[in-house]
Amino acid sequence: MSLPQIVLFLFCVVTVAFSSTNFSACLDEVRSGKWGTEGALDNFGHPVANLSQATAVSYSLCVRACGSGSEPFSWNTFSQQFTAWLLPYLALVSQLPFGAKTRLDNLSSMLLTVGSPTIAAYSLALTVLNGHWIAQRFSHLTYPNVKNAVRILSSLQQSPLQVDSDGSLLASLIILPENDEFWEELVDWLNYVHTWSISAVASILWVILAYLFTVIDSFTGKFMLALCELELTTHLGTVVTYSTLNANGQAVGSVFLWLLPVVVAWLQISPKCDHARVHDALRRANKIAYVATPDGGPTLASNVGHRRAISIRKSSGAIHCDEQCTAPVFNYARFIPWTLAVNDVYRAFREASFKLESHQAVHGDTWEHGDRSARIRPANRRGSSTQVAAYVLPVVKPFASEFLDKRNRSRWGPDILSRFILASFLALGLTWGTIGAAICVSYFTPAEGIGCRTGSYILYGVLSTIVWMLLATSSVLAHYSTFTSTFNGRYLHTTATRAAGILSIILRRTGKTIAALNAIWIMVACLLQFSSVWDRCYCNSSVFSLGKNAFNAIDISPADIALMNVPWIGSVALACGCAVLFMAFVNVFINPVLPE
Structure with a gap:
């Protein structure tokens, strides 16, 4: 992480540490009629006839009544979420095969x-x-x-x-x-x-258990309550005693789930x-x-x-x-x-x-x-x-x-197209199966739509795909640049091959730069979630997709959570299914029968 990004992150943490936004208290004021009747909504964005039944507020009313700041920073919440949802994946990164010269x-x-x-x-x-x-x-x-x-x-x-x-x-x-x-x-x-070292096995088990516990916690809320006996604040800013609405954990667990089959497959290979x-x-x-x-x-x-x-x-x-x-x-x-x-x-x-x-x-x-x-x-x-x-x-x-x-003597080699297409299909399937699951979890959390969290996952997936396109194209151009023609017994590069070589360098450096920034971005995005920077009216109201109809759902009822179970279950099935299918492919094609 560069120095400006570190300074910006510390500034955000310090800012939310002194913030006094409290969405529960804000909703109580709206229900009391302090801010009038306009903008009092239910969790589907519909106006309510009785202010006491309001569970959500429009974005404009949220800014006026609650302010544009975020929920206060809580070190206990940040450390618990970081340790449970992000740290296992960071440990798993260390198990990737490296071995380069420098x-x-x-x-x-x-x-x-x-x-x-x-x-x-x-x-x-x-x-x-x-x-x-x-x-x-x-x-x-x-x-x-x-x-x-x-x-x-x-x-x-x-x-x-x-x-x-x-x-x-x-x-x-x-x-x-x-x-x-x-x-x-x-x-x-x-x-x-x-080899399969003890640290590698421990890291893999840690990730599997962390994701499993996160999924259980997301649907029942009883796991963390039984462990901590605390009232947990959801990423929407509501204090929930009957259940924890844990969209952060399930989304973060899904967005990094691709790392598990990749690490296990490299250990097998x-x-x-x-x-x-x-x-x-x-x-x-x-x-x-x-x-x-x-x-x-x-x-x-x-x-x-x-x-x-x-x-x-x-x-x-x-x-x-x-x-x-x-x-x-x-x-x-x-x-x-x-x-x-x-x-x-x-x-x-x-x-x-x-x-x-x-x-x-x-x-x-x-x-x-x-x-x-x-x-x-x-x-x-x-x-x-x-x-x-x-x-x-x-x-x-x-x-x-x-x-x-x-x-x-084909210049491109035999059967490269079929392998390229199949490898591309598998890579895109694993990427968007896991990142797409994180997008679905955030999207279908009230208020349904694209907000800061959903947008960060979409950006991560899009940039990941763009990097693949740039680097795959760069490799083709790099190979094309080696083509030569002969003149008087000498090998000469044509204008086309020289141009292909220059373009290959540009695409490769651009792709690797975007990848580095994207890696930093997804880490920062997770930290912003854990530190409550995105627990604010703008991010919780799904302004990106709802526009002028944006609203902030504050009071989440058991009935609302029941409605979210279907897309959330589908998201878990999507992420796990794509990871399992990728591993199945690896185990079918790995260790082929060698000629006698």
């Missing part, structure tokens, strides 16, 4: 997650769908190490994966029997988990996002990687040069900086490049599998049949660098080679 990147990922649940859920859904997609795509391949390749490529979703398929580097890594150790060791070195460990694993594995030589004898790749078949792409400027951040929330930025890199490996394994099934040896001589101990003899997998490189290329007729090359 603290600034970790802070950026936290603000991006809280500021845009949509992009957080979108990156998570993409990660799950990518893992399922790669297992399906490689499922029919039979060449050695294909299972390890799937596990490795899936684990490298949190890194800017780079695959060098030129020459015989990738072909050697796949074909040569000396590289079996590379695949086995890299799988082992990447096999670490973002256990993303390999530790920058240092991933880089070290690849560095160690590449030390034992072999490459074919022109005379047929394999040698360590380190003896030939610095290029490696599978590596982590180094920083390539401001356009691709989000790809470099290993926090999983940035998987949206790596979606297309990762898909293309995986497809390069898939094509090489596919052609090698086809030739293996037809018993074609790499060196071109007679195939040596295996036995029970070895399905394919190492001699069949050795050859010169030219022979190894040719082994992973498709054998096609000359007139079809150009068409096949264009089909296989």
Whole structure:
């Protein structure tokens, strides 16, 4: 939170601390006739014939009779609400996977997650769908190490994966029997988990119990009364002894409920996002990687040069900086490049599998049949660098080679549209299912309409969606900016690609700035509710939607609470249902069957 925002918040707290607005006393004055008969209403906004039956006042009368200030600040109320409704979610944020290279990147990922649940859920859904997609795509391949390749490529979703398929580097890594150790060791070195710690389980249970108690309290009011034996002031400013009208707690609990399935899902996936460990694993594995030589004898790749078949792409400027951040929330930025890199490996394994099934040896001589101990003899997998490189290329007729090359080397990658649409649908469903539930709770609390609380939730959801749109578009433009044309053997960027790169940077920075502000906004909005800043005529009268018909419902009867039960129950069902459906999706697609 910036210094001006802190000062503003402290000013608001100090202001309400000395405020003397009391809506109950104000309503008593209206009922006594002190302020005349005009503006005395029931809780549906209808004028009452008898002033003694007034339970609400028009906005104009509320300002005149009660003043424009808010209810007095109560530290006991603030601390209880903050501890019960917001603190559990703040503790749960600490269980998100980070692992970026710098603290600034970790802070950026936290603000991006809280500021845009949509992009957080979108990156998570993409990660799950990518893992399922790669297992399906490689499922029919039979060449050695294909299972390890799937596990490795899936684990490298949190890194800017780079695959060098030129020459015989990738072909050697796949074909040569000396590289079996590379695949086995890299799988082992990447096999670490973002584990279920005691603190993670405690935070998850804390959130579940807090939300459960809030829902129970919202409908019965007996929970807090039995615990505290106090008369609790509702967010409408009415002292209620028979029931607590706890719209604040249920709304705040719903607006952050998306965080629960996101954290649990990441713990289940256990993303390999530790920058240092991933880089070290690849560095160690590449030390034992072999490459074919022109005379047929394999040698360590380190003896030939610095290029490696599978590596982590180094920083390539401001356009691709989000790809470099290993926090999983940035998987949206790596979606297309990762898909293309995986497809390069898939094509090489596919052609090698086809030739293996037809018993074609790499060196071109007679195939040596295996036995029970070895399905394919190492001699069949050795050859010169030219022979190894040719082994992973498709054998096609000359007139079809150009068409096949264009089909296989798509600039966007296979099946990205279907995964994008499904991930977007899931992310938007989780976002608006939980935030929408908070909106419904506040909207259907008298006076029904859009006030400060409802408006703050709508703004949070809208900005979350806008951030997702900006960042998803930015990732597409960033990838498009890498397209080049050739002239006299040189690679050149066109005006369109340069413009796409600039626009990508602008959209990404705008989106991340909005996300950071949105994260701060939702925290401040909750604090304003807990500190009674919004317990004032303007906020309680739903002026945004009711306009000149705005009114403040002060005396809430049991009959009014009964009418609110239907939309409130629907809101709870909506929030919980969307969270459960998202978790169901994760558990259906996670841990797919790997190829043998």
